Amino acid sequence: MEIEQIKVGPMANLCYVLWEEGGGAVVIDPAWQPEAVDGFLSVKGLRPELLLLTHGHPDHANAASYFMKKYGGLALTLHSADAFLLDAGMEPVRFVGDGEELSAGRIRIRTLHTPGHTPGSVSYLAGGAVFTGDTLFVGQCGRADLPGSDPRELRRSLLKLAELPPDTAVYPGHSYNGSRSTIGAQKERNIFMKLAARGEAEFVKAAV
Numbered sequence: 155m156e157i158e159q160i161k162v163g164p165m166a167n168l169c170y171v172l173w174e175e176g177g178g179a180v181v182i183d184p185a186w187q188p189e190a191v192d193g194f195l196s197v198k199g200l201r202p203e204l205l206l207l208t209h210g211h212p213d214h215a216n217a218a219s220y221f222m223k224k225y226g227g228l229a230l231t232l233h234s235a236d237a238f239l240l241d242a243g244m245e246p247v248r249f250v251g252d253g254e255e256l257s258a259g260r261i262r263i264r265t266l267h268t269p270g271h272t273p274g275s276v277s278y279l280a281g282g283a284v285f286t287g288d289t290l291f292v293g294q295c296g297r298a299d300l301p302g303s304d305p306r307e308l309r310r311s312l313l314k315l316a317e318l319p320p321d322t323a324v325y326p327g328h329s330y331n332g333s334r335s336t337i338g339a340q341k342e343r344n345i346f347m348k349l350a351a352r353g354e355a356e357f358v359k360a361a362v
C-alpha cells in the first residue's frame with residue numbers, strides 16, 4: 155500500500171491518500187485544499203472508493219463535500235458519535251464502529267474507536283500504519299478540553315494505540331512536531347503516552 159501525505163490549510167492539517175497499484179484508493183480527512191488532493195488523485199489516475207474521517211472537526215472534514223459531489227456514490231465514513239460535529243447537508247454518510255473491516259480494492263482497513271479528543275474519534279489501521287487523527291500526534295496528544303472531549307477516554311485510547319506492534323507507523327492529523335513516527339517511538343518519547351501508562355490521575359492533570 156502506498157501513502158501520500160498532503161499538508162493542507164492554515165493549521166498544519168494532514169490529509170492522506172492511500173492507494174494500491176492495480177486498484178484501490180482511499181482519502182482520509184479531506185480538508186482545506188481539495189484541489190491539491192484531487193490533483194494528486196488525477197495524476198495517479200485514482201478514483202477514491204472510501205472517504206474516511208478520523209473525527210468530525212471541520213479542519214479535517216471541510217472539503218468532504220467536494221469529493222462527494224465529484225465522485226458520485228462516495229459516502230463520508232465516520233463514527234456516529236461525531237455526527238453532531240458535521241455541517242448540515244453533508245450526505246451521504248456511513249457510520250462505523252470499533253473493529254470494523256473496510257476495503258477499497260486490495261486495501262484493507264480496520265477501525266479502532268479511539269474516543270477522547272471527540273467521542274467519535276477513530277484511528278484507521280492499514281498496511282502496518284495507523285492514522286490517528288487528533289488522538290495521537292508526534293510527541294503530543296489531542297486536546298481534551300473541547301466540547302465532547304473526555305481526558306479519561308483519551309487516556310484509554312492512547313493505551314489502546316500502545317498495544318499495537320511497536321513498528322506500526324503513526325500518521326497523525328496535524329504535523330505539529332513532526333509528520334510521522336512509530337508506536338514504539340511514541341511509547342518511548344511522548345510524555346502523554348508515558349503519563350497514560352502511569353495512571354489516570356496523572357494523565358488527566360496534564361491533559362486538560
Ligand SMILES: [Fe+2]
Pocket residue numbers: 209211271288
Ligand atoms: Fe480535532
